[in-house]
Amino acid sequence: MRMPRRAVKNLSFKEFSSVEEFRRHWDSKSSSAISIEDKLPIHLHWTNRQAENTVICFSAASSKVREVPFWTGRGVTSALDANVLLVSDPSMILDRTLSLGWYAGSLEQPDLIETLTEVFRVVSQGTRPIFFGASAGGWAALKYAARLDGAVAVAVNPQVDIARYKYFPYYLRKAWKTEDGSECLPFEGNVARDYAEGNDTSVVYVQNEGDSHHFIEHFTTFKSTCGNPDKLIELLPDLGPGHVAPTKESLIQILETTIASRSASELRTNLSCIEIKSSGVNNEVKVSGSSFRSSEALNRRYPVLLEKKYNLSPSIRVCTVGIKSPVHLLAKAYAIEVHFDGVEIEKAIARKLGLSWSAGLHCAFFYSQEAPGRAWTTYDSFRIPEAATGVHIVVRQWRQEGLGENRKDSVHLYCKFDSFQIEA
Incomplete structure (x- = not known):
């Protein structure tokens, strides 16, 4: 982008x-x-x-x-x-x-x-x-x-x-x-x-x-x-x-x-x-925030666990993401990048859409919230820019503690009524 x-x-x-x-x-x-x-x-x-x-x-x-x-x-x-x-x-x-x-x-x-x-x-x-x-x-x-x-x-x-x-x-x-x-x-x-x-x-x-x-x-x-x-x-x-x-x-x-x-x-x-x-x-x-690292170094430190792209119909103007974990999930376990096809996003626009802005990741994003085990936790919805034709979700592992091996957390993107699993 x-x-x-x-x-x-x-x-x-x-x-x-x-x-x-x-x-x-x-x-x-x-x-x-x-x-x-x-x-x-x-x-x-x-x-x-x-x-x-x-x-x-x-x-x-x-x-x-x-x-x-x-x-x-x-x-x-x-x-x-x-x-x-x-x-x-x-x-x-x-x-x-x-x-x-x-x-x-x-x-x-x-x-x-x-x-x-x-x-x-x-x-x-x-x-x-x-x-x-x-x-x-x-x-x-x-x-x-x-x-x-x-x-x-x-x-x-x-x-x-x-x-x-x-x-x-x-x-x-x-x-x-x-x-x-x-x-x-x-x-x-x-x-x-x-x-x-x-x-x-x-x-x-x-x-x-x-x-x-x-x-x-x-x-x-x-x-x-x-x-x-x-x-x-x-x-x-x-x-x-x-x-x-x-x-x-x-x-x-x-x-x-x-x-x-x-x-x-x-x-x-x-x-x-x-x-x-x-x-x-x-x-x-x-x-360090704005010129983070090489993509390889960034991915080593904060590995990408999942990427999903979806086309958006003109009628979809809001998305909500939820996460469900089999065990208690600590806050900021994941950083979820949000990219839009057809639209260039900067800090001021990200905030208007209800998202945070990361100078290090160079994109809009939000952190996962604390979630009790086996229950869905939903987040504040973010708006879709008028000219956006698609949304691209990237989930990164942000913190190590509390993330055991061979666990499967689920992410739900409500605008598409579709869910997918993170291999954590």
Whole structure:
């Protein structure tokens, strides 16, 4: 089921019809929101401070993005002695459930990396570009810094090989319409290889030691591959378990120090004096709902026990689902997905129909209620969208406790007067 695209905010953009027009007519003197027409629109926000450095900010993943552009970095850059370019990932417009795209492009915009590289080259002309981002934005900071002479990357808990990250399969499906893996993409997903041949870019790599996945799977990969260790500055604070970022104040200190330092050796010395404090926030928790996992991992954790599809006559506008178990059934034993043929459903519509919405499952759903043994338990009815021609029910095992082996629970879909069994 294809989800609607994100809408574009009603902002006052300085508009360019192409990247070529932007290159020819870009004027850095005024600060403004910028829209560059491409296969997908490129949205930027430029702040000119007539400085010698230009900080280019990329966003991490977020499940709360309703419209584009989605810019982050205003807070940490507001007082810097630097020009600032905020960059919204064009791929975020593709699907409302897509929470990250690494600024790596899509099937609709396969040459995004080349395109943005040219944009950044134009914007940072005559200044030193400093690319800044965390997590998925950290990958982008590393990727683009490697492509511009004299650049610096400040990457915080970045992914290095995006194919090793659990949200990558979902990005593949939504952005590239494939599940074939990273080898099918027109770019190198392991950004460490961009630095393997002694790239002269200075890298400030901030990695929380308590984030075991990013430390082992990503940081060690980058460190072992980096061909110019003199340009790699490692900052390895212990910020607590999980994908925990430094405080805003710590990030500001890191950026201020990077701006003030003129060489890699000076930067290394100056950064060694900074105490990096923990924000205490596991940023991965925020996105786990919307960019859940690969379908294989999801099905392993919450196995599909039953799927049924039914055609709906125009007269059927309400469905009710009931469950009967031979033994006492705990609440939330099952999650029941509800899909409709011929209609695209989003969160607001699901609620109007009397259903909940799962950003993790990317569909309308409800949990099974507690049910006494051998008795039917019925649920609040959900309405059928007017244009729906069919309903597709998917029953997942949601919790393990209380579900013994070789039991058979029954599900009844009242709109069809039909019942079927779950093999639990």
